[in-house]
Amino acid sequence: MSNSQHLGRQIEFMPGNEVVAEAALAAGCRFFAGYPITPSSEIAHHISKRLPEVGGKFIQMEDEIAAMGAIIGASLCGLKVMTATSGPGFSLKQENIGFACMVEAPCVIVNVMRGGPSTGLPTQLGQSDIQQTRWGTHGDRPVIALAPAYLDEVYTETVRAFNLAERFRMPVFVLIDEVIGHLSERLEIPDPSELEIIDRVGPNVPPEEYIPYDSSQSDVPPMAAYFSGYRFHMTGLNHDRTGFPTTTQSICHSENVRSMRKVEDHIAEIEKFENYLTDDAEIGIITFGSSARAAIVAIDDARQRGVKVGMLRPLTLWPFPEQAAFELSKHCKTIIVPEANLGQLIYEVQRVTKGNSEVVGVNKVGGVPIYPGEVFDKIVECSGKK
Amino acid sequence: MPVSLKLENLLRMEHLPHMWCPGCGIGIIVKAMLRAIDAMGWDPRDVAVISGIGCTSRAPGYLNMNTLHTTHGRALTFATGFKLARPDKQVIVISGDGDATAIGGNHLIHSCRRNIDITEIIVNNNIYGMTGGQYSPTTPLGAKAATAPWGMVEPSFDIAKLCIGAGATYVARGHVGSGVQLERLIRGGLKHKGFAIIEALSNCHTQFGRRNKLSDPIELINHIAAKTINVKEAAKISPEEMRGKFAVGILFQEEGREEYCEAYNRLIQRAQATLH
Numbered sequence: 001m002s003n004s005q006h007l008g009r010q011i012e013f014m015p016g017n018e019v020v021a022e023a024a025l026a027a028g029c030r031f032f033a034g035y036p037i038t039p040s041s042e043i044a045h046h047i048s049k050r051l052p053e054v055g056g057k058f059i060q061m062e063d064e065i066a067a068m069g070a071i072i073g074a075s076l077c078g079l080k081v082m083t084a085t086s087g088p089g090f091s092l093k094q095e096n097i098g099f100a101c102m103v104e105a106p107c108v109i110v111n112v113m114r115g116g117p118s119t120g121l122p123t124q125l126g127q128s129d130i131q132q133t134r135w136g137t138h139g140d141r142p143v144i145a146l147a148p149a150y151l152d153e154v155y156t157e158t159v160r161a162f163n164l165a166e167r168f169r170m171p172v173f174v175l176i177d178e179v180i181g182h183l184s185e186r187l188e189i190p191d192p193s194e195l196e197i198i199d200r201v202g203p204n205v206p207p208e209e210y211i212p213y214d215s216s217q218s219d220v221p222p223m224a225a226y227f228s229g230y231r232f233h234m235t236g237l238n239h240d241r242t243g244f245p246t247t248t249q250s251i252c253h254s255e256n257v258r259s260m261r262k263v264e265d266h267i268a269e270i271e272k273f274e275n276y277l278t279d280d281a282e283i284g285i286i287t288f289g290s291s292a293r294a295a296i297v298a299i300d301d302a303r304q305r306g307v308k309v310g311m312l313r314p315l316t317l318w319p320f321p322e323q324a325a326f327e328l329s330k331h332c333k334t335i336i337v338p339e340a341n342l343g344q345l346i347y348e349v350q351r352v353t354k355g356n357s358e359v360v361g362v363n364k365v366g367g368v369p370i371y372p373g374e375v376f377d378k379i380v381e382c383s384g385k386k
Numbered sequence: 387m388p389v390s391l392k393l394e395n396l397l398r399m400e401h402l403p404h405m406w407c408p409g410c411g412i413g414i415i416v417k418a419m420l421r422a423i424d425a426m427g428w429d430p431r432d433v434a435v436i437s438g439i440g441c442t443s444r445a446p447g448y449l450n451m452n453t454l455h456t457t458h459g460r461a462l463t464f465a466t467g468f469k470l471a472r473p474d475k476q477v478i479v480i481s482g483d484g485d486a487t488a489i490g491g492n493h494l495i496h497s498c499r500r501n502i503d504i505t506e507i508i509v510n511n512n513i514y515g516m517t518g519g520q521y522s523p524t525t526p527l528g529a530k531a532a533t534a535p536w537g538m539v540e541p542s543f544d545i546a547k548l549c550i551g552a553g554a555t556y557v558a559r560g561h562v563g564s565g566v567q568l569e570r571l572i573r574g575g576l577k578h579k580g581f582a583i584i585e586a587l588s589n590c591h592t593q594f595g596r597r598n599k600l601s602d603p604i605e606l607i608n609h610i611a612a613k614t615i616n617v618k619e620a621a622k623i624s625p626e627e628m629r630g631k632f633a634v635g636i637l638f639q640e641e642g643r644e645e646y647c648e649a650y651n652r653l654i655q656r657a658q659a660t661l662h
Contacts, residue, residue, distance in 0.1 A: 031471060052657035057470050057650060062496035066463040069456065069493075073436075073467020076454065081467075099457050226452040226468065227475045229431050233398075233447055235455035244401065244447060245455075 010189045017042035017084075017181045019151050020110055020174065021050060022189070023158035024082050028197060029108070030056035031081045033070035035063055035089060038122045039178040040112035043084040064089040068096035068109075075105045076234065078225030080162055084110035087120060090129055091136070097171055098137035101259065103234040104213070104221070106165035106200055108158070110174040112181040113289075115367050124367030125178040127289055130344040133173050134318050140256055142263035144270055145173040145318040147288040151187040154180065157315060163198035164270060168262045169220050175317060177340065179290035179369050203230065212243040219261045263319055272315040273324050277303065281310030283382050284332035284357065286325060286349050288314055291338045291362075291370045298375035307383045317345065322352040329353035334382040338362035338370045396420045396430055398450045405444055409603030411562035411588030415509055416445050418560075418568035418586075419480070425569070426476075426576050433476045436465045438490060440482040441516045441590075442509040459490030462497045465504050473647035476576070479506040484514045484522040487543050491523070497581050498552035502646040505575040505582040508545055511590035519593030530597040549583040550638045556582035557638040562589055563611030567634065574636060580645050587614065587632060 014022075020043050024032070032051060034044040048058040057074075061067040064085055071081040085093060090111045100107055115121030116128045129136075133145045144164050148157040158174055165172040203210050203222045212232045213221045221241075224230035237245040238252040246252065263270060277299060278284065285295050292313045302309045312328050314321050329335060335357040337346040343361050350359045362378045364370055397420070406412050423433060433451045437443035439458035446453035452475075456464045461479045469477045486494055486508045497504060513531060514520040521531035523543045530537055549557045556578040560568035568586055575582030589595065589606040600606040617635035620628060 031467070033467065049657075052654045053661055055654060055658070057654075059466070059470060061463065061466070062492050065460060066466075066493055066496075069460045069463025070467040070470070073454075073464035074471040075467070076464075077468055077471035079471050095457055096460065103454075226434055226454070227432060227472050231431060231450060231452060233453045233455070235447070236457055237455065 008191050011186060012189055013184055013186050015042060015182055015184045016151055016154050016176060017112065018046045019154045019187065020084065020158050020176070021046040023155040024108065024162065025050055025054060026192060026195060027159040027162035028080045028199075029082050029162065030054070031071060031074040031079045032056070032083065033059045033061050033067040033074075034083050035061055035067045035085070037064070037086045037089040039114055039181050040084045040086045040110065042181070043110060043112070064092035065096060068093040071107050072096060072100050072103070072105045075107050076103070076226050078228065080106070080166070082108040082110065084112065086112050087114045087116045087126070087128060088118065090132065094136040098139060098141065099236045100171045101137070101141035102236050104169040104223070104259070105171070106169055107171050108161045108165055108174065109171055110158075110176070113175060113177045115365055121367040123178070125290065125340055125369050126365060126367070127177050127291060127340040127344075128365070129175065130317060130339070130341065131347070133175060140260065142168070142170060142260050143173070143318040144168070144170065144263060144316065145175050146315060147175045147317045148315060149180065149289050149292045149313065151183075151185050153315065155187060155189060159195055159197075163196065166198050166200040167220070168266070169200065169223055170262060175289070177289045207231065211241050213239070213241040213255070215241065215258055219258050219265065267319055270316060271319055271321050273321040274313045274315065275324070276311040276313065278310035278312060278328055280308050281328070281332055283307065283309040283379055284328045284335040285309065285311040285338065285375070286314070286328070286335055286345070287311065287338045288317060288345070291340055294370045294372045295338055295375045297372035298379060301372070301376050302379045302383070305380070305385065307379055307385060309379050309383070320348045320352065325349060325352045326354065326356070329356035332357045334358045334360060336360055336362060336375070336378050336382065338375050338378075340364055340370055392424060393417070393420050396423060396450055398448055401448050404448055406441060407592045409589070409591060410441070411511065411590075411607065412442055412445065412509055414562045414565045415507065415568060415586045415588060416448070418565045419478070419507060419572050420449075421569045422572035422576055425573055428476055433478065434465070434468050435478045435480060436461045436468065437480050438485040439516075440485045440514070442480055442482040443485060445480050459485055459488070460493065461485070462490065462493040462504065462506065466497065466502060469502055469504055469647060470650070473503070473651070477504045478576075479504060481506060481508050482515070483508060483510040483512065483524045483545070487523045487545055487548070494549070495552035498549050498554035498583070500646045501553060501555055501580045501643055503579055503581070505572070505578070505584070507572060507584045507586060509586050509588045510545060511588040511594060513590050513594040515590045515593045519597060529594070531594070532597075545585045546583070546637050554583050554638070555580035555640040555643050556636070558583070558636045559585040559587065559632060559634045561587035561610050561614050561632075561634060563607050563614070571636065578639070580643060
């Protein structure tokens with residue numbers, strides 16, 4: 001796409017990674033720092049060309065850790081920011097992700113997942129970072145992770161990632177996998193006027209009255225930018241509402257709990273999922289990303305054979321749509337969780353379905369996506385209609 | 387050199403006294419930095435001071451400016467985001483030797499290479515103070531540390547040479563025995579357009595001195611001062627005579643090399659010109 005001005009809705013045919021970059025620009029991203037890593041690199045390729053065109057800045061940092069630090073720095077100065085990475089790079093970023101949570105810096109981190117552990121399968125698919133996204137950095141912190149499966153969703157969910165980051169002052173993850181990042185398909189890009197764009201809330205008090213973590217009105221404290229005339233301190237240490245370090249147990253505890261509430265108390269606003277033929281389902285499928293694209297084909301085939309199967313597809317992996325999964329489990333004797341790993345999301349499904357259903361995985365690693373036939377076979381096996 | 391009476395405006399007086407040990411050199415270096423900032427006539431609202439982890443990295447909390455205390459070794463990465471977001475503002479990083487040259491070594495050399503307009507003050511006290519006296523990349527050969535009970539076996543970095551080699555365009559070295567000289571060297575770095583490094587040789591009598599028969603702060607400061615030699619004098623003596631000595635003053639300065647943010651702004655202009 002060479003033109004930055006969309007006139008009305010535009011039909012495009014482009015790869016997922018470029019969709020991420022274009023959506024970020026539409027959301028207002030004006031700073032990107034990254035480090036080369038497959039299979040996410042095309043996001044950096046595309047945005048390094050496009051950002052200067054809109055007056056933004058791209059920098060390729062010396063390592064993944066540096067890229068994460070740079071986007072937090074630019075965010076604290078008031079810009080909307082993003083980085084993109086894959087498996088090993090995501091591991092490297094974890095400490096600074098925790099820092100962004102601690103100082104409550106809005107930022108978007110895209111992880112185009114590949115096979116692992118370690119260097120693993122750099123150019124091939126994996127859905128290997130589901131639990132790393134939830135638990136990767138040390139300590140307790142809220143998590144929002146979006147997992148679009150189709151490229152029009154990649155666009156809208158990337159925009160939403162920026163909105164959620166700004167709204168809740170926290171890192172937001174976009175988890176796609178190698179297949180979604182590299183496939184090209186037709187998508188409809190909304191006119192900019194149709195997009196909801198959310199900006200962080202600034203202070204409504206003069207600098208001398210500003211308290212950086214004043215949560216008296218909201219669990220999301222109003223945020224001043226550095227160099228805006230408001231002088232304040234931020235630290236990765238536990239801190240009180242003034243932003244200065246404290247070791248007072250009651251304050252450390254209550255501030256940590258407050259940060260968790262930013263997500264826990266706004267589930268309805270954050271959570272997103274899609275139900276496909278679940279109303280009468282006796283077998284449920286819960287999956288996401290490229291595995292969901294395979295599952296939907298398998299479901300259609302199984303329905304033709306008379307198997308009552310349907311799918312809950314979370315677009316937010318974190319927070320996981322607990323209630324929707326629980327409802328599904330009430331009428332499904334079996335829930336199948338296909339994922340291109342050896343069993344990660346399945347732990348969450350088992351937890352939230354509270355034993356209502358037998359929960360079984362369809363798991364495959366080694367670099368190729370889960371195929372429709374593999375999900376179909378599991379559906380047939382679970383239905384007893386061999 | 388007149389001592390400014392306005393330094394209190396640059397301090398968060400309500401957060402003092404500081405947490406450093408009595409006699410610590412960091413106080414001398416921070417004071418030199420504040421006097422240099424004051425001498426520049428900058429509005430403190432336009433100045434950011436960013437740090438990583440360690441004793442030195444606690445300095446920003448006491449300064450009434452835009453201050454950020456980041457993760458270990460990574461201050462320069464955050465500072466790079468600051469400077470690119472606001473090239474019109476002043477960005478200063480203050481780090482210890484372990485923070486800047488061990489865990490943060492990669493960011494140090496690449497900031498030098500980019501020539502981004504950030505001034506970094508490295509407080510080199512040859513030890514990890516806060517974590518309990520472990521050896522750092524600048525602990526002298528043979529010196530004792532919590533993790534070098536038999537004496538340091540690794541050679542040291544020469545921080546100034548490292549930065550010159552990596553492409554910094556202003557490299558100076560001072561020491562805690564002369565706050566006035568330090569102020570002048572820091573001011574030179576603040577004035578300089580490009581990446582500036584000021585290495586400040588400092589005393590950690592608590593963690594370094596105590597293990598090396600230099601536990602008295604004045605004695606250790608004198609010991610450091612005795613090892614320094616003015617850069618002009620250093621040029622006159624042989625490498626053999628320089629062994630164990632540290633040249634102080636402005637060691638390297640190159641004006642005219644394009645600063646990173648300016649280069650990037652030109653890139654933006656080129657990119658936007660192709661659209662019209």
